[in-house]
Amino acid sequence: MRILSVALLAALSSSVYAVEGMWQPHQLKALAEDIEAKGLALDPQKIGDLQSHPLNAVVGLGFCTASFVSPTGLVVTNHHCAYGTIQYNSKPERNLLRDGFLAKTFGEELPGEPNARVYVTESITDVSSKLRKGLPDGAKNGLARFRAIDERQKALVKDCEKAGGYRCDVYVFHGGASYFLVKLMEIRDVRLVYNPTEAVGKFGGDTDNWIWPRHTGDFSFLRAYVGPDGKPADYSTSNVPYRPKSFLKISQTGVSDGDFVMIAGYPGRTNRYRLSDEVNDAISFTYPTQIARVREILDVIASNSKDRPDAAIKYAATVASLNNGLKNFEGNRDGFAKFDAVALKQNEEQKILAWAEKNKPAGVTAYRDLKALITEVRATRERDQILGYLNQSGITTTARTLYRINIEREKPDAKREYGFQTRDEARIEGGLRQLDKRWDPKVDRALMEYVLNRYLMLPETQRVPELDRWLGVNGSENQLKSKLDSLFAQSKLGDLDTRLQLFRAGRKAIESASDPALQMAVALMPATLRIEQENKTRAGRETMLRPVWMDTRIAYASSIGKQVYPDANNSLRVTYGNVMGYAPKDGLQMLPFTYLEGIVEKHTGSGEFDATKAQLDVISAKRFGPYSSRTPTGTQSVPVNFLSDLDITGGNSGSPTLNSKGELVGLAFDGNYEAISSGWVFNPKLTRTIHVDSRYMLWLMDEVDQADNLLKEMVLEQ
């Protein structure tokens, strides 16, 4: 069976199926012929130019993608990307999440949540030579190599951010084969302009998350504001709408099955070039154990917040996030069950190795050494997983953060640990302030007890001496209980003022504190730093090996006339392809479009499928405006969501979907369930991107929500 499936998949990848590839903009020139063949009507040589339309209309939100859609800084993104800002402005007496919101004038627009940002890409500079040349030998001293790279990155970032108003970061490609310095203008005054009701924007809720057929109106509008001088500024009534270099026109006629579409956006992370051994570890260890642990953690939270609505509310976001992660882990598990990903990867590696033997022998050595490194990591993977969960506990993490920031603050900024530099302090302080909202001592204690009990099950070889000592020699469950009793009885970290005072108290004060949570953090810090250093040493070695192996892969691909795109790393990418349904199994066809009538079908009148009467009435009256098209049964209706074979991942949410003329025909907001495991192995037959259709957006704004001012502000294309 397994062999057969691999053969099938291999056959498919050479056929007409979906186009894998999250391309760096500069790579697009080399793909011009293919892009034109897929249907682009613009000049494929220019499409990758950051300074030109349409790419210069695409912006980041930090965790999502968005785009300018008017000359006065109007931004469109997903409803779930604007969620924080909508929630921030919602009150019991004015519930914008539930009821939707429309500012009829600029003056009615509402301030974004404190961390709301719009990032406009200013430049992307190849700094590979600055990062790769003259480094210490990682095989001999991995740590020195790691530190050298780290210092060079920090120096580049510091220099780049000097001017103010910019956020810079060095992005690592192919595990270190190349580095790019990205300079982003950081717009800090971002306001809420329009969001549909939650019944539209989150229609289907968690049930429909990752699911096709889909009927979610996952879109909202924000506006970027800058100071009167045109530069980023904090929120102020004297700020003015930002005037972007360009903006996208909205298509009123949308796309049809088979049409060309492309997406520019900021995909977060993929693992497409991981070795077969790493894929094997993910399948045989990571996902199964994570699924088991997360389920147990959810049980612990549920049983300890039962009949305690206050605690339940505090952990609601954590539970939602754990459930989201669980669905992802399960999606990976289910995806991997459909074919032999390890054999597929091994097959691929054998081809590359056979070629490298003759043409690039260094690649063969790097491959072998990488495998050895992977084997090393396995030795403590159970420990590392458990410690990871311990670090998610409220009080432990708070104590460790407080200690660490005070340690790091003693160093010059450039030497401080990544995440604990001056530029990070505001974010850390924000976290300390918000602990109260998502922390309950009873739940936290139960979680710590669960995690530490799992820790005690580890074999001797994986135990951490410092933690063993803290727990008491040969720590039994009973000692653990009394340890936690006193920790939770005596710690004052639940108090906001105490936390804020400790934030700037200095290293000495923490080390001499009597708070048992802080004492635990102090006791464990040597272990944390030791493990961190081991990881850095290994990472330093990896920066010797992974780039060589990736250079080999790229050279091999080049020898057979193929381009290699890098794994996603939050940097700007372009993916292109076509509107396309798929066959999840024999006899079943997922059609590429859904329509308004599907909302009526799913509507139950409560919970996640509770369309508004206003919307149902307009559907029932068939008031489709100029936004309808012909459905498969020959009737007319407005398309709601559509599928394409584009290659996206988390971070791409909100990305504008462009047609062959570069007009906005929708927004990417999800993948199908089968796409989850495509983070590791792209299955062209089953991987699909889900878009909200521009016609649905326009129809809703026009016929249901009367957002005439926005329709007038934007440029609509027939």
Added chain:
Amino acid sequence: MRILSVALLAALSSSVYAVEGMWQPHQLKALAEDIEAKGLALDPQKIGDLQSHPLNAVVGLGFCTASFVSPTGLVVTNHHCAYGTIQYNSKPERNLLRDGFLAKTFGEELPGEPNARVYVTESITDVSSKLRKGLPDGAKNGLARFRAIDERQKALVKDCEKAGGYRCDVYVFHGGASYFLVKLMEIRDVRLVYNPTEAVGKFGGDTDNWIWPRHTGDFSFLRAYVGPDGKPADYSTSNVPYRPKSFLKISQTGVSDGDFVMIAGYPGRTNRYRLSDEVNDAISFTYPTQIARVREILDVIASNSKDRPDAAIKYAATVASLNNGLKNFEGNRDGFAKFDAVALKQNEEQKILAWAEKNKPAGVTAYRDLKALITEVRATRERDQILGYLNQSGITTTARTLYRINIEREKPDAKREYGFQTRDEARIEGGLRQLDKRWDPKVDRALMEYVLNRYLMLPETQRVPELDRWLGVNGSENQLKSKLDSLFAQSKLGDLDTRLQLFRAGRKAIESASDPALQMAVALMPATLRIEQENKTRAGRETMLRPVWMDTRIAYASSIGKQVYPDANNSLRVTYGNVMGYAPKDGLQMLPFTYLEGIVEKHTGSGEFDATKAQLDVISAKRFGPYSSRTPTGTQSVPVNFLSDLDITGGNSGSPTLNSKGELVGLAFDGNYEAISSGWVFNPKLTRTIHVDSRYMLWLMDEVDQADNLLKEMVLEQ
């Protein structure tokens, strides 16, 4: 929402969607134009002729349909229709169910199970005038009217069966608007010729039951044998293969999406012309309560056969049957949840009544009186449901049957209760013999206790005095327990010889017996007979009303140029239409064909999805023979199952599916889940028949099972 759905459904029923209709063969002439429009290439005027090809090749098996496919009596039907005979011939050392069976010569063919029959339709005679004229007035004396009809039917049957070798029955159409006497030649020597492995014939098991996409090879071959004189005879080695008047040719090229198909067969029962009140009762009472009761009964069986494999095996068939029923009840519930069937029916009735006011006022009165009758039935529906379950208990039913047959045997045959006549005695005796195989005292006792406890919950008004007396006045649970203790401790009905002796013991012997199960039967018989008589009285009244209402419906339909087919009643019907997929919901399309690769996709290597290595190897090697066609992805493969919009129900299983030239292109074996509630209201958008494709049958026989002898015996058409 509900209103909207009704409007939608109404719109659909006048569109191009599926063709509702289980037509009596004689009705087809009037439909000739429509049949030709759908694509029939034969003469539509002749297609309904019982004595001609293809209808005279279609036969009944009693509970399924089948057809002759060779000049020497070869019969093809579903695997699940031949199941009893395959099981009958299976032994641990030669498991034909698991391993399949192929007789390479006539001599190797195996005897059918004792009740295996092939019924060849000899004639269908309209006897309506004999049944409807000069009957007592049902409004005054329902019982007299019922008895008069009953006696006339029995007389017709007796006269018809006089010759011997025939089975005759009077079939009631439209609740008594017309009656037809059907004369069937009853072939009693039916042998097993070929069945695929269970991994093919039952692929997907209960999981895939009622499910599309489907990949089940639900077909098997039998052969009809007669005495050397050509007349039906008991099994004998001197019997010879029956030579049918005609037989079907098998298509090797099959059908494509949209092609004409038709089916002739014996659908069991539908409720398409029930009044809106009856539909309402089914939705609000029957299905919900049946679902609850059946689940409870399944729990009782499970908990009382736990860790008792012997008991579990004895109740395996009962559990399978209950689960099958449960899926049906749930399918009805789920189907009815999708639209407002009651409003749809009311709407239909209002139109007919409005027309009848002017044209056929008797219909208005009949409708009103029928509604009153339905209200009467409601008064005891909880009681009737409970008594129904009591009648399914092993020992109670056995005792009641033994008493009843001895009572009935005292009457002249024509006066005996239907089901207890001379012609029924062999079947009753067979049941008594087989009790051991499906009866366990502990489980039976628990079931009786469950049912009687439910009985005790009935309101006073629905209690049965005789049963109350038997249980002890104000029967409490404790009295019930001791009553059952002594019944199960003392009854000897678990003993086969005792049962057989009592079968012919005579009424007096039963009435004076000391066996507590018999004493219970004797004590309750007056109640049974009284309720039976009440039901007959009501049935007699109904035969006054239902035909008038149906005559009105037919006249109304005729006034708008439409034919009316009768509800299914186990008599021969023809349904025609086209190969067609469906859209179960917006964005999802069920394709009309499945292919071999779908078997590989579903194969898990165990349980219900455990394809044989032999089959997988042939698929993997793409040895498709001349049976492949182009799949939706452009590859070649062998179609396994397909969908059509034909109108079938239980009893149609095994029906030959014919193409436009009358060649066999498949066998009907199931409906989709959405089709279950079509027993009440035909939803043309969602109701589909599932067929096994003739190409899959031929491919399997040719490439996997080497059934060359059968391929040679049959006539294959290109």
